[in-house]
Amino acid sequence: MRVRPGTPADAECVAELHTASWRSAYAGLMPATYLHGPLAEEHREKWRSRTAAATRAAGHCLLLAEERGELCGFVHLQPARDGRVHVDNLHVRPGRVGTGLGRLLLRRGLAWAAATSPGRDVFLEVLRGNDRAIVFYERQGGLRTAERPLRLASGLVLDEIEYTWPAALVGRLTAADAQDAPQA
Template sequence: MIIRSGGEADIAAISALHTASWRSAYDEILPAWYLDGPLPGDHLDRWQQRLADASSPGLFIAEADSVLVGFVYLQLAEDRRVIIDNLHAAPLHRGVGVGTRLIEAGLLWAANAYPGRSVYLEVFRENTAAIAFYERRGGRRTASGITRFEAGFEVPVYEYTWSSVGPA
């Protein structure tokens, strides 16, 4: 498996993996009408908007035999912390180190690009497997709240934080 920077050429593969990951991991968390309906279009639109102008320095791709098996996307948040906005492994590649390698790449990037800033993410409260994964990798639960989807539903979330990552 290799980890590389991602960009515009990866939009279709990222969007497809993102959708497959959500359908697999969130089938009992998000409404079926959303997962089976507008989700693929929403993901494609999101990735086209994010990556249309240039490659993103906070996008890392995991590939095995030249096939996308996971990705992580980080960006500077409005509050000046760094947010891990997406971290996904292909359903058939979970539990084999893809997520670990990607989160390590993301934290290293954040430490170098934004030294001293904390890194955080939001995770659905019912996603106990992801919560356990983040805790094993040093994330601390720092807040809770609600994520509101434009499609008209809400999901409770926890925030997990890696405090003040420094340069590598």
């Protein structure tokens, strides 16, 4: 598995995987008319804009996991207004869920956050009802810190749960990963 930074040239494949992931994970949580309607174009526009902006702005991180030329997963982090680091997206191709790829990407994202924003908490949001993701985040040390409504551009309002990795935990996790890494 190769993990590399994303570029503007990756926008289309990131949008495709993002859409496939939502269609799989959010079936039954979001209306099918949305998942199979405007969602794909919304994601294309979002990733075209984000990948272009990320090349101009410091503080953003897009990491792609590839195997044999196929995008298998990605993580995107950015600074939050409150000073924390936001894991804005973490997605694994539906056929690759449960293979350890999500853990790899989350840990690489946490390592990036520890290196670029030391002493900052890291957080993400997950939709209530996305039980597989909730279990995953809790197994990875995420602490449930808030619950609130999520208002999507499409007008949908859904419940989301916030998970936080306190800065001290981020540091411990990344240090443990560094110790476990094979030595050259």
